[in-house]
Amino acid sequence: MRKYQNSWLRVVFCCLFLLHTVNAQEWESSASTIKKDNTFILKVTTKTSGVENADTDDRVYIFLNGNQDLKRELDTEKNDLESNATDVFTFRFDYPMSKVHNILLRFRGGDAWLCENISFQFIRGEAVKTYDFKVHKWFSTDKADQKEINATTHELFPILDWQQIEGDDFILKVMTQTGLSKEAKSDDDMHLYINGEEAHKHVLDTFLDDFESGSSDVFFLPFDYPVSKIKYLLLRCDGDDAWLCENISFQLIRGNRKSKVYSFSQSTWFSQEKKPQLFASKSFPLTHEWQVRLSEEQKRAERKSIQQKIVNAKQQIRETKKQLRLAKKKLKAWLREAKELKKVAKDNIANATERQEKALQDRRNSQALRDSYMEEMQSASDARRRDIEESLKRKIKQLRENEKELQKANKSLREKKKALLDIEEKTRSLYQKVNALEEYIKELQELIDFLKRRIKNFD
Structure with missing residues (x-):
């Protein structure tokens, strides 16, 4: 019986452990429906x-x-x-x-x-x-x-002009002219940094043979950076295969609007090799004229669009918080119910253990009584034998009734344990939902912060 009791204690312990283990895959899939x-x-x-x-x-x-x-x-x-x-x-x-x-x-x-x-x-x-x-x-x-x-x-x-359909990212158009000599070409990687920042690094690559002798190459680089804060572009060579850049130009594109072309016609050798007249990198300054200016009407329309997105995101946050409150309230009720079920299950386990021990003792006593009655019946009279048989039948009947009550108690205990497992499964699922809702609120708040930064940069 001690082994039986310990096994159920282990089951209860495992359920408590699983109660605090959150697997958010199901809710991640539901949250992913907000993605485009x-x-x-x-x-x-x-x-x-x-x-x-x-x-x-x-x-x-x-x-x-x-x-x-x-x-x-x-x-x-x-x-x-x-x-x-x-x-x-x-x-x-x-x-x-x-x-x-x-x-x-x-x-x-x-x-x-x-x-x-x-x-x-x-x-x-x-x-x-x-x-x-x-x-x-x-x-x-x-x-x-x-x-x-x-x-x-x-x-x-x-x-180029995707903004007519969707999005409002800027594109940086980079045009390069490689020197005519055989040594002018390069197979090394060339990178462009906005304001020299590593976080805004772009590779110049069209997946073709770029920077060949005498070739003109064009690169389109989408970027997310406040245009008014761009002071310069840094071009860096990442190898020793020297490249002769005859000229390079930059142009900012957003939809059908384009900035003027900024051209730099200085012949420059780029290489990481430590030799005179070789440059590992070079910066190209840009003026504030670089910014594409919008009309007042366009500014108002864009600001209104961004503000509406913020309003929508805040509304989603309010609705999600409402769902979160309901979920937490239900979770609290289920935890309380689970606690009561655990208490009842614990009492039932104790009662079942006590009854099983009593039933086992009754079986032993019944067997001993049967043996005693059999010995007595061998030397008893007929009347005494009938009394002994009647007494034995009553004892057996009482024993069977006790066993039936024990079976009912065990059945009730199994039902309580099943109900406990069900409530714990619901609780675990609700924990996942609560976590997913909290993550969704965090994502919406980040979206609002991003939109506010856009308005600030836009102004």
């Missing part, structure tokens, strides 16, 4: 030239931002990219549209293709934006084609 849906449709339309041999059977791919994970092949079940044909390819992406800043088209094969024009149409709900590009270029990986018809293996198409 990034799914959109990209429709790519190509027009192949009608000249002889303009068609191709080779593979053509597109990459969003040059990212290998966002790669799609321009291919359907029919015969694509035929001469004078217009082809439409539809793809689904799970990626923020506002973060698509360029689309890389890459050709694979020696069967040259002459693309006249290409368009990219982004669709998400009712929001539709189309970008049309006139190409008129041959694409081929064959060296002879590249020499004879000036074919290329890839083409980069910039996507």
